[in-house]
Amino acid sequence: MSSDTTRRDFMNGAALSIAAALTPFDQLMAQAQRTGVYPPALQGLRGSTDASFKVIHSLAIEGQKFDIDTLVADETFDLVVVGAGLAGLTAAWAFHERRPHARILILDNNDDFGGHARRNETSIGGRQIVSYGGSESLVAPAAKFTGELDRILRTLQIAPNRFESEDVFHRTLYPGMKLSRSVFFNREAFGQDKLVTGDPLLLGYDEFAPNNPGARPVEAFLADCPVSAGGRAGLVELFAGTRDYLGNMTAEQKIERLKKLSYRAFLTEVVKLPKDACDFFQGRPADNWGYGIDALGTIEMMGEGYPGAKALGLEEQTAGNAAEKAAYIHHFPDGNATIARALVRAMNPRVVKGTLPRSTMEGLIRAEFDYGRLDRAEERVRIRLEATVVRVRNAATGGGVDVAYVKDGKLRRVKAGQTVIATYASAMPHLCPEVPKASAELMRGNVKAPLVYTKVAVRSWESFVKLGTHKIAAPMGFHSTVKLDYPVSLGRYKFPRDPKGPGMLHLVHAPAEANTGLDARDQARAGRARLLGMTFADFEKHIRSDLDRMLLAGGFDAGRHIAGITVNRWSHGYSYTPSTLYDDVEALEEPQAAMKAKIGNIAFANSDTGWDAYAHTAMAEAVRAIGELTGEKPPPYRPRWQERFSQVVKRATDAAKAPDPKQSDAKPPETKAGAPKE
Numbered sequence: 114m115s116s117d118t119t120r121r122d123f124m125n126g127a128a129l130s131i132a133a134a135l136t137p138f139d140q141l142m143a144q145a146q147r148t149g150v151y152p153p154a155l156q157g158l159r160g161s162t163d164a165s166f167k168v169i170h171s172l173a174i175e176g177q178k179f180d181i182d183t184l185v186a187d188e189t190f191d192l193v194v195v196g197a198g199l200a201g202l203t204a205a206w207a208f209h210e211r212r213p214h215a216r217i218l219i220l221d222n223n224d225d226f227g228g229h230a231r232r233n234e235t236s237i238g239g240r241q242i243v244s245y246g247g248s249e250s251l252v253a254p255a256a257k258f259t260g261e262l263d264r265i266l267r268t269l270q271i272a273p274n275r276f277e278s279e280d281v282f283h284r285t286l287y288p289g290m291k292l293s294r295s296v297f298f299n300r301e302a303f304g305q306d307k308l309v310t311g312d313p314l315l316l317g318y319d320e321f322a323p324n325n326p327g328a329r330p331v332e333a334f335l336a337d338c339p340v341s342a343g344g345r346a347g348l349v350e351l352f353a354g355t356r357d358y359l360g361n362m363t364a365e366q367k368i369e370r371l372k373k374l375s376y377r378a379f380l381t382e383v384v385k386l387p388k389d390a391c392d393f394f395q396g397r398p399a400d401n402w403g404y405g406i407d408a409l410g411t412i413e414m415m416g417e418g419y420p421g422a423k424a425l426g427l428e429e430q431t432a433g434n435a436a437e438k439a440a441y442i443h444h445f446p447d448g449n450a451t452i453a454r455a456l457v458r459a460m461n462p463r464v465v466k467g468t469l470p471r472s473t474m475e476g477l478i479r480a481e482f483d484y485g486r487l488d489r490a491e492e493r494v495r496i497r498l499e500a501t502v503v504r505v506r507n508a509a510t511g512g513g514v515d516v517a518y519v520k521d522g523k524l525r526r527v528k529a530g531q532t533v534i535a536t537y538a539s540a541m542p543h544l545c546p547e548v549p550k551a552s553a554e555l556m557r558g559n560v561k562a563p564l565v566y567t568k569v570a571v572r573s574w575e576s577f578v579k580l581g582t583h584k585i586a587a588p589m590g591f592h593s594t595v596k597l598d599y600p601v602s603l604g605r606y607k608f609p610r611d612p613k614g615p616g617m618l619h620l621v622h623a624p625a626e627a628n629t630g631l632d633a634r635d636q637a638r639a640g641r642a643r644l645l646g647m648t649f650a651d652f653e654k655h656i657r658s659d660l661d662r663m664l665l666a667g668g669f670d671a672g673r674h675i676a677g678i679t680v681n682r683w684s685h686g687y688s689y690t691p692s693t694l695y696d697d698v699e700a701l702e703e704p705q706a707a708m709k710a711k712i713g714n715i716a717f718a719n720s721d722t723g724w725d726a727y728a729h730t731a732m733a734e735a736v737r738a739i740g741e742l743t744g745e746k747p748p749p750y751r752p753r754w755q756e757r758f759s760q761v762v763k764r765a766t767d768a769a770k771a772p773d774p775k776q777s778d779a780k781p782p783e784t785k786a787g788a789p790k791e
Contacts, residue, residue: 151484152225153232153450158649159246160231160565160681165223168501168519173543179503181517184526190218192742193516193529195502195544197221198228199248199449199728200719201535202456203265203735209460209494210268211745217460217494218527220518222501226487227453229686230728234447235570235677237615243478243606244568244598244617245448246681248728252318253439257729261736261747269455271474273443276601282442283600284320286610292583292597293327296338297663302392302589303339306662310581313352316418317401318441320599327581344390351384354423358383367425368412372693376406376414377628379421394419396593397586399623403562403687408625408633410694444599446606449728451477460494461486475604505532505545507713514714531714531742535735537561537685538708538721545715552708555701559721560634563641564686565622567592567656570677574616576667585663591655594621595663615676620656632695641684652680687726688719709734711741 171177192208194201197219205217225231229247236242251258254273258266266273276282294312298305311329315322328334331352335345350356359367371379380391395405398417402409406419415422415431422431445451454477458465464486465477487496497520504517514529534541539560542553577583577597584596598617602608609616624640631639656678657671691698709722718738723730736747 153234156679186526186528189528191215191530192217194219196535197226200731200735203732204533207739219496220500230449230453232447232450243446248449251443286600287583288326295582297587309337320441344387347386371411379411396588399593400621405627478606555708559689561685562687564683566681567620568679569618575612576664576669578612579667592620688721
């Protein structure tokens with residue numbers, strides 16, 4: 114399933130003459146750039162690859178020591194950022210905005226920038242299809258991207274409200290084809306393979322909220338489900354909300370009881386549903402949380418749309434923030450990779466190839482980035498990929514920070530004025546031994562949930578249309594979600610709307626060890642170990658089997674229809690969110706805040722330090738860290754037209770003040786600068 118990779122011969126005469134003028138390290142970099150690999154177009158096993166975590170695992174797991182005292186720093190930068198995810202890129206951008214002439218180096222262990230905001234590209238029959246391999250959407254931007262985050266988006270020319278247009282996010286496309294949500298019941302758990310359309314559940318973040326087009330009445334839907342008669346009756350009653358299962362308790366007592374109950378425990382111990390009825394819900398939150406209902410709290414699940422709040426009279430207490438229930442439509446074709454690309458473009462405009470309009474978010478979708486320009490000596494901001502940081506410490510003498518990393522098997526050291534560590538929290542104390550013990554324990558306690566986003570390029574998606582579905586939930590399957598990609602067109606990129614033509618499928622696998630009695634952290638650890646033991650061939654087997662079984666009645670055949678597979682494996686996926694099931698949430702608040710405190714010239718920032726697995730959290734944490742390091746507030750927002758206007762005014766004013774060289778002894782005439790014409 115591998116794609117052809119374009120290779121260019123970088124080592125021509127011009128390149129050699131340029132390299133001769135560079136430092137020895139930059140000569141090595143120039144040689145390394147000759148392959149011209151374009152990471153977004155690579156298929157197979159992507160995400161966190163074995164190569165990307167080999168060095169950090171040797172440090173954190175095997176205890177390998179890296180002696181940097183004998184190394185001489187071969188480069189010096191004003192800021193070094195560890196991690197090129199959304200937090201790291203935002204930190205570099207914020208520093209660059211405050212200090213445009215500063216030299217900045219971003220180091221990342223992966224072969225692509227963006228962290229979880231990963232772009233996947235493929236071509237079928239000459240048609241480019243762009244999709245996302247990780248961080249997928251801006252959640253409720255009107256509520257989450259406010260203040261400084263709003264200013265950043267506007268400065269980057271990112272306009273989330275553009276997605277509210279049908280011309281961009283085609284919300285009527287699938288409903289117009291009579292496609293609904295469905296549930297796949299697999300024979301291993303339910304006795305038979307069966308796809309049931311018209312799923313009435315509207316869960317979590319949803320592109321059709323508050324509506325659910327194509328949904329059938331609960332009783333009619335459940336009548337077609339292969340669930341026992343007792344299970345079906347219990348589910349009908351639970352959805353109806355006609356029975357208060359904790360009727361002898363006050364609302365406050367109910368909340369206290371539910372705080373320590375997983376949703377599965379609520380279904381089995383309180384509602385007393387049989388196993389198959391509980392299994393109907395089991396893996397459905399995995400896409401949003403990385404876990405099944407056995408590791409997630411009842412109150413959180415009720416807030417996500419799982420039934421029970423109405424029955425207990427707790428709808429108001431579990432409703433959550435209405436502003437966050439906005440339609441889940443703020444999605445670029447490549448997910449939040451567009452945000453990452455916008456940040457890189459703003460810091461290094463020359464990295465964008467071609468003549469497409471590059472200054473807008475529309476222009477970014479089809480723009481190709483020249484990865485060979487990411488780490489050029491002449492750039493103020495450089496991104497060095499496949500470079501794993503192993504030590505960050507405040508310098509004992511001379512101030513600044515020593516940063517050591519491994520690239521191409523060689524240990525190197527650079528000098529930084531300041532540093533932001535924007536990688537996983539669990540790795541932070543291994544990289545920076547200066548982290549206080551209490552903070553280190555908290556960092557290691559942020560055990561990220563493993564997650565796999567697989568993209569399957571297909572030659573047609575008629576099978577979904579014939580079956581009448583666009584999204585399939587498989588609560589007890591290997592892939593908990595199988596769906597058609599979000600239908601988004603932006604700028605010159607057009608979503609493939611013809612079912613007879615090529616398309617992209619999105620599959621989700623959450624490997625956490627469900628129903629084992631383990632808490633969320635231990636489920637994540639066990640699931641990660643199992644995940645890392647799987648090969649691409651293992652994934653391909655599950656992909657082909659699941660798609661054939663789910664879509665067989667629609668005429669799908671994996672051998673004929675699959676054109677390419679990209680498995681985005683995130684062994685460390687979603688940041689851990691404290692839960693009343695396992696944590697004293699209130700007692701954690703103060704230590705969590707202390708965990709963010711900078712140490713000398715070293716600051717810490719990513720979604721983990723915010724304990725919230727979302728793009729807005731990662732970016733907000735980066736802004737905080739740069740503010741702490743520089744002590745400077747971000748500049749006010751100024752539209753680009755206003756900046757250009759100010760530049761013209763300044764040039765006109767300077768010209769008016771400048772003495773006439775022909776009359777150097779003459780007093781310059783008084784002028785009144787008016788609004789110049791552009």
